[in-house]
Amino acid sequence: MNALLSSLRVTVATMAICVGVYTTAVWAVGQAVVPDTAEGSLITRADGTVVGSRQIAQAFTQPQYVWPRPSAVDYNGAGAGGSNKSPASTDLTDRAAKTVAAYGATADNPLPAELAAASGGGLDPHITERAALYQVPRIAEARKIPAAQVEQAIKGAAFNPGGVFTSDRLVNVLELNIALDEGSAR
Amino acid sequence: MTQAILFVVLLLAGTALLSWPLGRYMTWAMDPQTGSGKTNGITAFLQSLGGSRENQDWKRYALALLMFNLVMFVVAFAVLALQPYLPFNPDGKGALEGSLIFNTVSSFTANTDLQHYSGEVAMSYMSQLSAMMWLQFVSAATGMAALTALARGLAGRQLGNFFVDVQRATFLVLLPLALVVAILMVIGGMPMTFNGSAVATTLEGVQQTIARGPVAAFVSIKQLGTNGGGFFGPNSTHPFENPGFWTNVLSTFAIVIIPMACVWMFGRIIGRMRHASVLFVVMLVLMSVRIVGAVSFESTPTRAFESLPITQDVGNLEGKELRFGAAAGPLWAVVTTSTSNGSVNAMHDSLNPLTGLMPMIGMWLNEDFGGIGVGMINMFVYMIVAVFIAGMMIGRTPEYLGWRVEAREVKFAMMALIAHGFFILVGTAIFAATAWGAGTLNNIGPHGFSEILYEFSSATANNGSGFEGLGDNTVPWNVATGLVMLLARFIPIILPLAIIGSLSTKRRATESSGTLSVEDGTFAGMLTMTVLVVGALTFFPAATLGPIADHFVTMK
CATH class of the missing domain: 1.20.5 (Single alpha-helices involved in coiled-coils or other helix-helix interfaces)
Structure with a gap:
């Protein structure tokens, strides 16, 4: 007791x-x-509407935007998750084949692996600088601006997340796309 | 690769170094009057707060521990069952299914944090904080109290008082550390808000609902307390639960620091720091071998992409975040399962098959460094068996720290070890053979078997990570793993305390040159062999059917 x-x-x-x-x-x-x-790193427009969170990936499918990594949960910010597929699973091969087709990747111009592999939470806000540069021709064509301008925007946005401990420079996809929209409007 | 090695080595070395002063502090906090018999002001305050001050024998200590854990279970169960009626529920989360409540409460009470729900989908902030987060504090404190009592017993002293010990662990060790880490986490970009989900209109004009909440406070104790239960479904892969490279470093540090410091605290209370150093090295080596394995196995690129025009030079990135760097996923997978934490920063189901074996081995051995308190207790059980075997080999009465180890102690130790293998293997066998398990898989063949094997390993080792493709929110999974988590939590705490109770009735021998030393390389080797032989003999067949078969079938 x-x-x-x-x-x-x-x-x-x-x-x-x-x-x-x-x-x-x-x-x-x-x-x-x-x-x-x-409060969740929210990005707000001048009129007060929320565009998204800097830390949370959102879907991009239109050609003028940089595309993020695939998401097993379709970028659901209220129910995140990964594919949980074995790395040898044929389901992954089928999914990656669709991604390859969307990018038009070929053996001479292979797709960077990070653009084919889904992240753990399905909300990874970053891609590598390499993966962003890979998308330059499509973006430049869709926006009818010189490729150099897109490249410049990407290189300006790229950062190294872990200093000496990481080699891959990353870009934040949403912030980069906002910058591209603003640059085109100018 | 050099960067990856540098990253792993510096992180581990830094944590190991800092565990020394923390172990010193924890000894002061948990056992302030080591041997002196005096009572300091804090102890007196905690005695009156808990209303309990007497020295308990092992039975009373164990009973108090069980009673407190029963109250933990009932309180948390009530919070979850009443979720729709309680405040701090801005997104209007509804009622939870009964077997899921049972599983969740068992899981967090047992310091396991296996989650058959997704936090941002199912739980209100009230449930997250006053059921889950509260249990993350007090369940970790329960383990630390048990280790303190065990060490006092081995030192030939009285065990102390559970209610005082559990408050010391909560208020003096976990709370200040959690506060510091939580503040660093929030500065590192983690959300800490009581506002409900944000609704965004994306650049392409689609509505996106973004779940958030009081994440930083929760994640801090999740990591420090070897708990591992995430605020969000995908745990520390979620950008809000692990926003960047440096929060990932801090999290990895927080996962392993207290389990490491527990070894030093044990050494200080028993007054044998050289012995503790030997144990620390054995544990560090066992863990490091798996880290090397995991990091190298994971550098094999995603096999599914091999036939497609996709680059093959960056390792397996399926289920991983880019911001943590290349080695962070496999490193974390090993430390989180070495320490019975169970949080993840990469999806274990999508690890390469042999990488996925490394976390499983960690859970099977469950002692380097193990959960808070209980990891060191598991190592104590292995030591009892090791000195017994060594004693038999050289024809001497086995002794540990001068205590004669006889049939009764060895029986208890073996029961604790056999229970571990029994729950994992029998559970896996039943679920693999029936629709209970076979009907819930996300992958086929050996990888599907691995999903079941991992789930029972995780429940039994009180780990909480999973091959999360498994559709585990079913009544059979909830009930079976709920029961396994509770039994596998309390059996390996009660039996070692019973060993202490049994040892303390004997006269302690003085150690001489004829005594088997517990401070040299021979002992380290003997202990390592005992751990590996018991682990390998018990689990090798299952490993062959799961990850090893998976490797040879799919990776060729």
Whole structure:
């Protein structure tokens, strides 16, 4: 009986401090120091509508946009997930064949693997700089602008996520596409 | 590749170095008066807060532990069952199915965090915080308390008081660390909001609902407490749960730091730091071998793309995020299963077959470094068996730290080890042979078998990761893994405490030159062999049917 009573007392104490006080403290720091990312890194237009989150991939299928990695959940921001297929699965081969066709990749101009492989959460906001440059001819043609201008936008947006520990420079697909839209409008 | 090696080595070395001062701090926090018999102010406060101050024998300590865990289970069950009626539910999450509640509460109580639901789909913020996150604190604290009691017993002292120990672990160790890591996470870009989902209109004019929530607070203790249960369905692959390279480094560090420090705390309480160093090295070597394996196996490109015009020079990227770098996925897959954490930053189902074997081996051995507290306890069980075998080989009465190990202790130790293999293999056999398991697979052939084998390994090792293609939210899976998680949690805590109870009735011998040393290479080798032989003999046939067959069938 004493053990039950003590269990209840420890439950109340830990619940109050670890759930109540701790969560409030972390929330308060987030709202005070980094309110933007604490709210989910949302990108808002001048009229207040939300375009998306910098951290969350969204679907791009039109030719004038840089396309993100495939998503096993069709870029569902409220139900993320991966394909969970064996890397040797024929389902993956079939899916990748469709991606290859969409990009028009050939043996002479093979598709970078990151554009064929779906990410774990299906919401990876990045592709490599290499994979973005691969898409330049299509984008330049659709936007009727010089390829060099698209390349410049990509190289300007590319960053190295881990300094000396990573070699692949990445670009954020949504931010890059917003920049391309703004550049074309100018 | 040099970058990958540099990354792995620096991260592991840095964590191992920092585990030393943390182990020192944890010893002060958990066992402030090591041997002195005095009571400091914090202890007195926690005694009055919990309303319990007496020294408990092993039975009372175990009973108190079970009683507290029962209350944890009931409280969390009530929170989940009442979800639609409770506040902090901005997205209006509805009622949950009964067997799913049972599975989820068992899972988080048992420090497993196997998840048969997807957080952003099924759970309100109230459920996430006051059921799951709360259990992530107190279940980890339960393990740390159990190890502290075990170490005190081995030092020839009284075991202490569970209610004081569990509060020490919660308030003095987990809470301050969680606060620091959570603040770093939130600065690193993780959301921390009580607002509901955001609705966006994308550049192409499509509606996208973006789930968010109080993620940083949750993820911090998820990693530190060897819990691993994600706020979102795909765990730390989700950009909100792991926004960048540096949050990934911090997460990897947080996964393994306390399990490492537990070894040093154990050494300090028993007063044998050289012995602890030997254990630390054995564990580090066993883990490092699997890391090397995983990183190299995963550099084989995605086999499914071989016949297509796709580049083949970057390794297998299916189920991986780009922002963490090349080696981060396989490294994490090993440390998360070495430590019974179970969070993932890459989808294990899509790992190359032999890479996927590495996490499974980690869960089968379950001792390097293992879950908080319980990993070191599992190693203690292996040591009992190792000194027994060594004693038999040289014809001496087996001793551990001067305690005579006899039939009763070895029986208890063997029961704990056999239970581990029993739950994994028998569970896998039943589900592989029936529609309960065979009807829920996402992949065919040996890879499908691996999905079932992984699920039972994860439940039994209290890990929580999965080959997530498995459609595991069914009544048979929920009930079976729920029961396995509870049994596989408490049997390996109670039996070692019973060993301590049995040892403490004996007179302790003084160690002499004739005693088998527990501080040299011979002991390290003997212990490693015991771990590997028990692990290999038990699980090799299953590994052959699953990942090894998968490799030879599909990777040729």
